[in-house]
Amino acid sequence: MPAYLIAAPDGVPWLSILIFWPIAGLFLLWASELTPISQRWIKRAVVLWMLVPLAIVISIWLRFDPNRVVEGQGAIQFVERFAWVRSIQVNYFLGVDGISLPLVFLTVVMAPIAALASFSVEDRYKSHFALLLLLESAMLGYFLALDFFFFFIFWEFSLVPAFVLIQLWGRDDRRAAAFTFFVYTLAGSLGMLLLFQVFYLATRATGAGSFDLITLGRLGQGLPTAGYSADLQSIIYRWVEQIGIVGLIGGRPQFYSGIAFWCIFIAFAIKLAVWPFHTWLPNSYSSAPTAGSILLAAVMSKMGAYGMLRILLPFVPDAARYFAPVMGALALISVVAGAFGALSYVNGDLKRLIAYTSINHMGYVMLAIAAAAALGAAQQDSRTIAINGALLQMVAHGLSTGALFLLAGALAKRTGSYLLSDFGGLRAAMPAFAGVMGVALFANLGLPGLAGFMGEFLIFRGAWASMPFFTSLATIGLLISALALLLAFQRIFLGPIKQKWQHVSDLDLVEWTAALPLLALLLIGGIYPAALVNLSNATVYALVEIFARAV
Amino acid sequence: MHLIMLPTNVPWLSLLWLSLVVPVLTIICIPSEHKQAIRWVGTIFAGLSLVLALAIFFGYDSARGGYQFLEQLDWIPQLGISYLLGVDGINTPMLLLNGIVIFAGALMSWNINERVKEYWVLLLLLAVGVYGVFVALDLFLLFVFYELAVLPMYILIGVWGSTRKEYGAMKLTLYLMGGSALILIGMLAVYLGSGLRTFDLLILAENVNFARQFQSLFFLPFFTGFAVLAGMFPFHTWSPTGHVAAPTAVSMLHAGVLMKLGAYGCLRVAMMLMPQGAADWLWAIAALTLINVVYGALIALTQRDLKFMIGYSSVSHMGLVLIGLASANETGLTGAVLQMFAHGVMTALFFAVVGRMVYDRTHTRMLPELGGLAKVMPFAAWMFVIAGLSSMGMPGLAGFWAELNIFLGVWERFPIVAVLAAISIPITAAYILRALYQVFFSEANNEAYAHLPKLTWQEYSGALLLAAVLIIVGLYPALLSDMIHSSAAEVVQTMRAATLALNQ
Amino acid sequence: MTQAVSLEYVLIVAAALFCIGLFGALARRNLISMLMGIELMLNAVNINLVAFWRYLEPSYVTGQVFVLFIIAVAAAEAAVGLAMVIAVYRSRTTLQADEVDSLKG
Amino acid sequence: MQFTLVEIPRLLPELLLLVLAVLVLGSDIFERWASNEEAQIERNRSAGSLTSIGLVLIFGIALLQSGYVYLLPADAPTNPLTNIVRNLQAGGPYAGELLGVPITPILGAFHSDHLTMIARLTFILAAFVTSTIAYETLKIRNPGEFYALLLASTVGMCLMAGATELILAFIAIELTSIPLYILAGYFRDDKRSSEAGMKYFLFGALSSCIMLYGMSLVFGFSANAGSNGPNSGFMTQFRSIAESTEVASNTTLLVVGMIFMIVGLGYKLAVVPFHAWAPDVYQGAPTVVTGFISTASKMAGFLLLLRLLEVAFPSLVGSVALSYSGLPAVEAPVGGWSALLALIALLTLVFGNLAALPQTNAKRLLSYSSIGQAGFILLGVFAWSAINPLDQAIANTSLIYYLVVYLISNIVAFAIICLVEQQSGSDEISAFNGLAQRNLPLAALMTISVLSLAGIPPLAGFFAKFYIFLAAWQAGAWPIVLAAVLVSFISLYYYLRFLKAMFIEAPEQSERLTVPGTALATIAVVSLLVLALGIYPNLLLELVNHTQVIASN
Amino acid sequence: MQTTVLILFALITALIIGSATMVVTVRNIIHSALWLITTFFGIGALFLLLEAEFAAVVQVLVYVGAVAVLVLFAIMLTRNVDGQGQALLFRRWWVALPICLLLFGAILVPTFVNQSWNSVLPVATAPGAPSNLAGSLEIGASFMREYLLPFEVVSILLLVALIGAIVIALEERERSRRVLTLAEEFALKSASAQAAPPEAIEASSAESTSEGKSE
Secondary structure (H helix, E strand, O other): OOOOEEEOOOOOOHHHHHHHHHHHHHHHHHHHHHOOOOHHHHHHHHHHHHHHHHHHHHHHHHHOOOOOEEOOEEOEEEEEEEEEEHHHOEEEEEEEOOOHHHHHHHHHHHHHHHHHHOOOOOOOHHHHHHHHHHHHHHHHHHHHEOEHHHHHHHHHHOHHHHHHHHHHHOOOOHHHHHHHHHHHHHHHHHHHHHHHHHHHHHHHHHOOOOOEHHHHHHHHHOOOOOOOOOOHHHHHHHHHHHOOHHHHHOOOHHHHHHHHHHHHHHHHHHHHOOOOOOOHHHHHHHHOOHHHHHHHHHHHHHHHHHHHHHHHHHHOHHHHHHHHHHHHHHHHHHHHHHHHHHHOOOOOEHHHHHHHHHHHHHHHHHHHHHHHHOOOOOOHHHHHHHHHHHHHHHHHHHHHHHHHHHHHHHHHHHHOOOEHHHOOOHHHHOHHHHHHHHHHHHHHHOOOOOHHHHHHHHHHHHHHHHOHHHHHHHHHHHHHHHHHHHHHHHHHHOOOOOHHHOOOOOOOHHHHHHHHHHHHHHHHHHHOOHHHHHHHHHHHHHHOHHHHHOO | OOOOOOOOOOOHHHHHHHHHHHHHHHHHHOOOOOHHHHHHHHHHHHHHHHHHHHHHHHHOOOOOOOOEEEEEEEEEHHHOEEEEEEEOOOHHHHHHHHHHHHHHHHHHOOOOOOOHHHHHHHHHHHHHHHHHHHHEOEHHHHHHHHHHHHOHHHHHHHHHOOOOHHHHHHHHHHHHHHHHHHHHHHHHHHHHHHOOOOOEHHHHHHOOOOOHHHHHHHHHHHHHHHHHHHOOOOOOOHHHHHHHHOOHHHHHHHHHHHHHHHHHHHHHHHHHHOHHHHHHHHHHHHHHHHHHHHHHHHHHHHOOEHHHHHHHHHHHHHHHHHHHHHHOOHHHHHHHHHHHHHHHHHHHHHHHHHHHHHHHHHOOOEHHHOOOHHHHOHHHHHHHHHHHHHHOOOOOOHHHHHHHHHHHHHHHHOHHHHHHHOOHHHHHHHHHHHHHHHHHHOOOOOHHHHHOOOOOHHHHHHHHHHHHHHHHHHHOOHHHHHHHHHHHHHHHHHHHHHHHHHHO | OOOOOOHHHHHHHHHHHHHHHHHHHHHEOEHHHHHHHHHHHHHHHHHHHHHHHHHHOOOOOHHHHHHHHHHHHHHHHHHHHHHHHHHHHHHHOOOEHHHOOOOOO | OOOOHHHHHHHHHHHHHHHHHHHHHHHHHHOOOOOOHHHHHHHHHHHHHHHHHHHHHHHHHHHHHHOOOOOOOOOOOOOHHHHHHHHHHHOOOOOOEEOOEEOOOEOOOEOOOHHHHHHHHHHHHHHHHHHHHHHHHOOOOOHHHHHHHHHHHHHHHHHHHHEOEHHHHHHHHHHHHHHHHHHHOOOOOOHHHHHHHHHHHHHHHHHHHHHHHHHHHHHHHHHHHHOOOOOOOOOOEHHHHHHHHHHOOOOHHHHHHHHHHHHHHHHHHOOOOOOOHHHHHHHHOOHHHHHHHHHHHHHHHHHHHHHHHHHHOHHHOOEOOOOOOOOOOOOOOOEHHHHHHHHHHHHHHHHHHHHHOOOOEHHHHHHHHHHHHHHHHHHHHHHHHOOOHHHHHHHHHHHHHHHHHHHHHHHHHHHHHHHHHHHHOOOEHHHHOOHHHHOHHHHHHHHHHHHHHHOOOOOHHHHHHHHHHHHHHHOOOHHHHHHHHHHHHHHHHHHHHHHHHHHHOOOOOOOOOOOOHHHHHHHHHHHHHHHHHHHOOHHHHHHHHHHOOOOOO | OHHHHHHHHHHHHHHHHHHHHHHHHOOOHHHHHHHHHHHHHHHHHHHHHOOOHHHHHHHHHHHHHHHHHHHHHHHHHHOOOOOOOOOOEOOOHHHHHHHHHHHHHHHHHHHHOOOOOOOOOOOOOOOOOOOOOOOHHHHHHHHHOOOHHHHHHHHHHHHHHHHHHHHHHOOOOHHHOOOOOHHHHHHHHHHHHHOOOOOOOOOOOOOOHHHHHHO
């Protein structure tokens, strides 16, 4: 193994255990069919089962060396790698680095929360929990896999449990929602699939074909890689020339890496719900059951951003730089449109409102990525800050949106409605609920002291250096989304209470259990963001080096 | 690398196909009143053949490669026809596929109550033919088994089928027999054109240095003959009709294995024996099969009858197999063979769910009339999900690896085709999801569906077997792909060498 | 004879007779007439054979023997054929060939 | 040239058949001679079973004589048993010489070579099946005569297969045909039967005349060219004709004579365009007789044609080779009798098979199929024009193999039609509806024979077709082979209609269709032969290989 | 001499062709049969002219004496002789005509075109010199030698034809059949040994099948 891959110090395949733990739970769940365990205990057991990955991740975090940079990139740690399909050079390849670890952490935190949020599911509850386990496993696999195949397998496979969750436990418009969600993502990833085939064939033409994300990423950044002499751009160009496409349609190397860029970008932009690829999102989020919404919004939308960091930036840096303004513009539109979209629902569906704020928040992440790649005199530092901010924003948004969807679900469970205009003055009936919801809302809109603020702050700080124009305009989104969220709060909790809501109960034990950790984490993130930022800083610094180096 | 050592002095391949001849003879001797006994005999021997197929599969030494388990006996020495059996990495998975599908098919056939004896005899004969084709390395022998595999379909569909069964049966048989007429022409052409006076595929494939023009001329009927069975556009129309008309187990075998015979023949016979002809015509094949892939998927999207939908999806998927063949490089061929395997298992599962579990209980396959079955039979719903995901090339299931390899292969030769063919993937997802929703997850629109009979153990075990194979291969494709790849490389090597020799 | 008439003329006579017989066999509607046409054709063959014998190898018997065999066979055929005519007539009371046509497909 | 007594063993099967015929003719003198139905049936059974048993015995003797299953070793001890065998086998085809004299055709007219031997065995088999089915199913008036005529016809066929001289050939044809005319019209109370007999007779006599005219011209030609030659006085022998062509300067007369003979024989063989009588006759004649006519007499005709063309007219063979056949270039231009036959074959294939498509009557359908099959057989005849002697041998082998397989497949099909007809009273295809439910074994046997006719592996018909295609392609006639392959595919459609009726259609009556045991057993044995020959063609191919070169001496 | 022969030949030819034409064209079948007899006679005469005496005699005996008489018998038995009110020819007789004419032409071609006939020299005319013509003696001998095989086969053929003609044409009058089989006779005798003498059984008719066979 090259030096930048570091196996687990104790030789235990922790990452595999992490992935397969939920699947093992799946089988136990089926096995419970044979035992007389009651429904309540099964649900509790699932939550407990989901805590184990959390423990593992924490132990990994503790042993993870965030500052290790080897041969121009952040070291990949806890690596497991062996041949899987020899005929096309597919390896079983897992590992974590500073980019993936925060997201892994987010995943293992959100999964038990989602399970807790599903305690009220009665109908086919076992299938429901089984799907949650499956989804957790798929998401973990996605963040941990470093071979394109496993990456892609988990990427696509995460759709399935989500699809079924929406389809079976969703509300009103679930059919179309699940359908568009699935087909969008699948169709979006096609280009990427084809592109990777080209990568493989092109690299095979020069030496060993590879589906290895790290190797290809190094090639893309022009880092020295054993077995290859040229960088990815020229490898592809040579191959395309060889099979005669250049003769057919012409073009320079940049042209082909531009095509590659768009293939990758579209796949991830759909997942990230960047305008104009966002249309599936409000439907899916609002139609999904609570747990589905939580996982979709908190974790799955981050899969797109993670993909951009893992694949888009390192593989085709030149094209990313070239198209950075476009990315920035799209991000800006997302930010603003998402905010206005949220505003338009202040008298409408609560879940939709939250969904639109998600678009808005993901827009910031996109903006950070665009800024990090943008052509300009910006220092490596600012670029790093932008990406760090994006990572922090992802985690913070995951936590806060998760909390919001959790609470929205709890509210709907009590009142049977998501319609904001239905509510009013609920604070009187459920003060604790209102408090928790308030914290989550403020975290979401970026109140200083909570995690969301730190994320957005770092993004704006970092992006300003290379894209001042877009960044300054993006503040509009900041304001509008804050407005929308505050109005929503007002619609629900303030004002005179309606007769029919007089006797709604306050938060119960399960909801407390679910909400408190989130609030705590949001608070920690706001007070001590360095915990996360330190984790990723070195890796990100190495990643953006190529953008800063050029000009 | 092979997992188990098999004694070499045992004629494994003969045993394999004979293992289904034995039950045929046994069933003939059982009086037709003893239906249960007939079913048991048929199923047990189908299981036995699966065990044998597994033994051969794991006994095949993929590190050594080449043809193994060779058996040779003189048959008609005057014409250079011999009883020559052998397998390489390409047909070994096919044997396994047939073992799996016939066993699952046998399990799915327990509900046939009418003329049980004839049904089982024909079903097993069909499987004998398929085994025979996959083990035969003598062209003549291969053809004999090929026809044996095709003909029982006529009666099976005609008697036990549904929905315009006679029309379907006749159309299917005539198409396939038309195909075999073309194959016969090709056989004669190779036999006489090569001047070797032998039907030994191994010898023929290594000495195919007969005139280029001749190859070019006779490759077409040869390939088309097999491609008809593989459902190549525009000769595909028999396939959906036949699928719809056929009884469940027959659909399973038919779409699952029989269509693969066609693709297998295209590769092993047509392309290998006339590599120069193949080189001249591959572009046309790629173009036609591109239509297969995209058009098949589009038509599937418009179908209201579930079986028609699956039938057209088969057309689309078999198109991918042929595209893989048309790429004529190792990766493409590997993908094609993998796709044969994956599609075989997956379609069998589809038909098991749709034909056996759904149709036999609800007596309708029309999408608008079905609904809400997930509540009644969640197992069926899950099986459909697994098959459907594999069908749309969901990573982690067998279909994905196959399509991946195919696209890889095609990229190298026909990049445009690769891009265009990829359109079929979202379309596939669309129709599979639509069907999934309509049949299983929508609201039940028929009261009667709440009281459908429970699934039987045969249905459970058969479907589970198929689903398990899909998942295992999806998670660890190397099980198959290494073996296939090594042989595909040899095949490509042989073809290149022959073409080179011809053009020098 | 061989000096007075050359072989060709005898052959022409035979050919003419053959063709007349053929016309009778093909065109007459009455079954017995057809039979008579066939007899004429056989006689044409006989003329041919005798002529060949006489002109080409008069010292061997082949031609004549052939004729005798043909005559014998013709007699047998005639007997069978006329018996059949009678059988058909019994069941149909007609001998017009186109009225004997229950078999059509 | 004289007949010697030692040559009698060479004619033994024919003589035995004649003896049997006379025995059968007189057999019913020992039976109850009442006119009521039981007595008639009883007479029929006794005469028929006598015929069948006798034919089995003769078959056994012929088989022993042929030496195909057992050849007495030269060093076998001398005792009465071995003496019998030795004497028998002295007349067999293996004996290279007889009492120091090399084997030549008896009187230059009849050759008891392997071809004849195989043909004899096949004809005896066909006659056996026919008589067995006949006595089990038919109510025959004057049964003794019926079976005697059958046997006489069989004798004629054996002679046709061995004839190497025009006069004997002609008389053998007549000996074959005249009993068949009578048998076709045997049920004179049945309108269709008498009509069939009449038509068969008229066309048969007409074709005899045409053929005779051809023979006379050929005789004239050879007598003209070969007079004063070594063969003077024997100018009707095939080999004399062949030798006389070598000294002749102008062969127009010979060509015309040959065409007349081919046309005449073509009528007998019912090849297009000389087939018009065949469907009517086949449909009208009693079914067992139809089976016999469409198989055995056709085979005899083809064997005669083969021997005639190859022994008497080898110089007129011409070529069918088109350029671009994938074979080494052939110099000879297209022409000769092979091209003529190729044309006829093409017409026959196309017309016979297309005309069979719309038929609804089982017999009529099979009769068109028989016409179509004649087209396939012709491929084997003209394939002899291949230049390579090895390919010529393949042509002959494939032809004979095809003929034997065609004969046994077709006769089984007709036998089963006969059994079904006897039970249901109809010979339409609809009479077969649901046969699988009424009598599965019978349906299975019918499936075997019909599929064998269609050429589906692993049945014998497939290998036969394959082999004959091979031979024809070798001769260079690949376009005709292409047509034949496609046509054989088309033919599948109408053969499948039997399968459809038997397996798919619902039966009109549900009660079991009972079949006499003997008949079923006979059919089963022959069907098994079809299967066995398909799975292991060498069973027959080894024997047929002996006939590779047709003796001309 | 040669002229006489030529004239004779012309006359005989005219007779043959003319009467043959009448055979196929006259309406009345009896007339047709009579013209047929005339043709046969003409052909006999031609044979005589060609010095094939034996063939000529057989021709007249068999054709005129047997075949023609059979034809006349058949015509009488079918009671449909004058052909009035019925079409003489098939409606499509005009198809047959050109076929026959073409055929005639086709046959003539080889007779004349490039065909050189190696006619054997005429017979020695000197009295007492051995004739090189094969006569009835040689024919008779050849039936026992070279043509033994066809000769025997023809005998079988004639037997078969005889049986066949009887089987087909015989009208079996069921009640008037009189011959006992051996089996019946034995049964009858053993019965009569115990009981009264049997009833008289009518004598057989000449048409009985058992007699037909005994020939």
